[in-house]
Amino acid sequence: MAITKSLYGELNGVKVYTFTLENKNGMKAEIIEKGATLEKLFVKDKNGNFIDVLSGHDTLEGHTERSDYQGVVVGQYANRIKGGKFSIDGTEYTLTKNDNGITCLHGGGEYSSAVWTGTETSDKSLTFTYFSKDGTDGFPGNVKASVTYELTDNDELILAYNAISDKKTVINLTNHAYFNLNGFDSGDILDHDLQIDADYFTPIDETSIPLKMAEAVNNTPFDFRTTKKIGKDINNTDCVQIKNGNGYDHNFIINDSDGTLKTCAVAKGDKSGITMEVKTTLPGVQFYTGNFLDGTILGKQEKPLTKRCSFCLETQVFPDSPNHQDWCKCVYDKDEEYKSQTVFAFSL
Numbered sequence: 001m002a003i004t005k006s007l008y009g010e011l012n013g014v015k016v017y018t019f020t021l022e023n024k025n026g027m028k029a030e031i032i033e034k035g036a037t038l039e040k041l042f043v044k045d046k047n048g049n050f051i052d053v054l055s056g057h058d059t060l061e062g063h064t065e066r067s068d069y070q071g072v073v074v075g076q077y078a079n080r081i082k083g084g085k086f087s088i089d090g091t092e093y094t095l096t097k098n099d100n101g102i103t104c105l106h107g108g109g110e111y112s113s114a115v116w117t118g119t120e121t122s123d124k125s126l127t128f129t130y131f132s133k134d135g136t137d138g139f140p141g142n143v144k145a146s147v148t149y150e151l152t153d154n155d156e157l158i159l160a161y162n163a164i165s166d167k168k169t170v171i172n173l174t175n176h177a178y179f180n181l182n183g184f185d186s187g188d189i190l191d192h193d194l195q196i197d198a199d200y201f202t203p204i205d206e207t208s209i210p211l212k213m214a215e216a217v218n219n220t221p222f223d224f225r226t227t228k229k230i231g232k233d234i235n236n237t238d239c240v241q242i243k244n245g246n247g248y249d250h251n252f253i254i255n256d257s258d259g260t261l262k263t264c265a266v267a268k269g270d271k272s273g274i275t276m277e278v279k280t281t282l283p284g285v286q287f288y289t290g291n292f293l294d295g296t297i298l299g300k301q302e303k304p305l306t307k308r309c310s311f312c313l314e315t316q317v318f319p320d321s322p323n324h325q326d327w328c329k330c331v332y333d334k335d336e337e338y339k340s341q342t343v344f345a346f347s348l
């Protein structure tokens with residue numbers, strides 16, 4: 001096990017460090033303090049070569065100016081909040097509307113743009129902390145948030161999130177890594193195999209706002225209960241949900257979620273043979289297929305990020321739940337701890 005730390009750059013006068021975690025098998029994770037971003041993840045493929053399975057950026061300029069949330073930690077509230085507002089105990093809070101000027105997306109971008117402070121917490125883990133001031137992007141509470149990245153010798157990357165607020169508030173933290181299990185520069189992800197353990201997903205309108213909490217996946221392109229290629233039904237525009245999401249950009253409701261770690265998805269790169277299993281304590285996972293990438297943004301090694309060059313499995317509570325507080329727990333009292341865990345486990 002080894003951890004290294006080095007200077008990555010400087011953002012508005014603040015030094016930004018990068019850390020590398022390496023396990024005994026040679027698997028490596030690189031995380032930078034800006035956005036507590038998972039920048040690179042080197043996993044062994046079937047030919048014995050280590051390949052980087054994350055698309056995204058490899059310069060500070062890329063991370064700050066071109067980022068489509070690639071690899072970042074998203075908060076204070078991941079995913080969308082309708083109309084950029086919600087209420088707690090009769091008090092209405094107005095948020096930054098950074099999605100089409102009508103919706104709050106990914107908390108307005110505060111946590112993902114911030115420089116977090118990274119520290120080594122053991123010989124195989126790093127903790128990144130961030131303090132969000134009361135009222136930032138409209139969210140109540142001074143919030144102390146942290147994410148711990150741990151790389152085990154079993155090739156698992158474990159992300160453990162904690163947050164605590166001095167006022168009643170809403171919290172939903174996730175990581176927005178974009179995976180291509182064939183390697184970041186190996187074309188689209190349409191031939192990846194995917195299985196998602198969900199009987200229901202959350203249908204959305206044309207602005208990606210939930211229409212209701214749950215709709216059955218049965219007989220729809222959203223049925224991933226048995227493994228299928230990501231590309232099989234992705235262009236089935238007879239399905240209004242595929243049309244509304246411009247592909248997959250939906251929350252899946254994880255079967256039998258009970259707050260303990262559950263496997264919610266298993267994906268496999270068709271060329272690399274790399275399998276990734278996603279486990280989480282959270283009730284939902286947003287499956288997003290890079291529908292808005294169109295090659296205009298340059299990513300790692302200045303190569304364009306093309307449509308569907310990667311996919312996300314963002315573990316979370318359900319989108320817009322601050323406006324549907326009976327859907328799942330998303331409101332936290334003053335001093336009540338928010339806690340969640342997500343594991344990305346790799347094998348061949």
Ligand code: GLA
Pocket residue numbers: 068069079105208249286288292312314
């Ligand atoms: C999330 C959203 C998508 C998109 C990406 C970032 O996954 O659900 O609609 O906004 O973030 O581009």
